[in-house]
Amino acid sequence: MLLTSIPSVTLVSRAEAAPQLGYTAATLGAVMSRNADAWPAPIACRLKTRALQYDLDAMLATAQGDETPLSRKPATVTGATGLITCLECGIDMRSLGRHLVAKHEMNSAEYREKYGMPRTAALEAPGTRRRRVRTARADLQARLDTLAPYQSAGHLAELQVKGVENLRDSTANRAVVKQHRAPVQRKGVAAMREARAKIFEAKIIEAGYTSLEDAIRQTAHLSGSGAAKRIGIGATSVRRWRQRLL
Known part of the structure; x- marks a missing residue:
């Protein structure tokens, strides 16, 4: 439908020009946006809808110059x-x-x-x-709604944590990994025991005893908690050393 006509110029909107050029409205919009310099510029604007108006003859001339044969x-x-x-x-x-x-x-x-x-x-x-x-948009939205919980940041973070844990567990249980880790683990345990022994020694000397064995024997008459308090070490350590020495 032509919006208005004046001598030598017929004004149409892009949607109105599309069927006369052999395009759908959406396709004409895409074609014009891809090669904007080749198409005529709008020369007017509808006041109510603000739809841009083009010279129909200029649009037809441009369309006829396209490599694909067109008709009206x-x-x-x-x-x-x-x-x-x-x-x-x-x-x-x-x-x-x-x-x-x-x-x-x-x-x-x-x-x-x-x-x-x-x-x-x-x-x-x-x-x-x-x-x-x-229909396609509804199907797409339904798929997006179904996938939304699985695409949330919390779910992805949970998957990442589980993946790391599974990878760590599967790696740690391999025989070759255990074999290579064993010397380092033994060295670490020995170092830990040595550091703990030094702490015990410092506490025992501070409490007035010459050695851990001396402290255990001199406090044998006390309860485990009482001996631990006097020596300055834990009650569990007192009971363990009493089993070894007494």
Whole structure:
């Protein structure tokens, strides 16, 4: 539908120009954005909707210069039923893809080329396309909603921790790893015992005894906790050393 006409200039919006150029509105927008310098600039703007207005003749001239042959025949021909009309046989259908192959032995590219349509011209009724898009978006959203809990930061962090733990456990249980770690572990245990013995020795001397054995024997008459308090070491250590020495 033409919005307005003035001498020598016919103003149309991009959506109104698309069918006359052999494009869908979305495809024309994509084509113009990819090669903006080749297409005419808007020369007016609709006040109410702020839709940009273009010179139709300039748009047609630019479209005719495209490498794909174009005609003023709309890419999608629909009737009162909202179905797309096959230009080969005149049958109205929701989609021409399978019909062209089954009835006319041509694919979509050959059909578009024969009737001077752009390679991106839709061969599906607008209502069918809209329903397919809505269904696809709903399916995508359903998949995203299903996956959302598994894509949260907490779940990913939990997986990472579990992965590290599993890797550590599987590595630590290998015989070759145990074999290489054993000398280091023995050295570490010996160093720990030596450091602990020095601490015991310092506490025993501070308590007035000459050695740990001397402290254990002189406090044998006391309870374990009482001896531990007097010597300055733990009650468990007192009981363990009493079992060894007494």
